[in-house]
Amino acid sequence: MHGRLVVFGGGIPLSFEGRIVGAVGASGSTVANDIEVSKAAVRAFETYPKARIGSSGSLL
Incomplete structure (x- = not known):
């Protein structure tokens, strides 16, 4: 991603x-x-x- 990362409320990783x-x-x-x-x-x-959601498998 060329060193670009955007963090904002409402973003959740999926695994x-x-x-x-x-x-x-x-x-x-x-x-x-x-x-x-x-x-x-x-x-x-x-x-x-x-x-699972993120690394923990639970909702934020």
């Missing part, structure tokens, strides 16, 4: 079988709203077997 496979991100409202939208997407992702 599957121990590997980072992507991320969920929401932006455009308040940080609190962006986080809630991302958490809803994470809950949908978690319905897949062996899916």
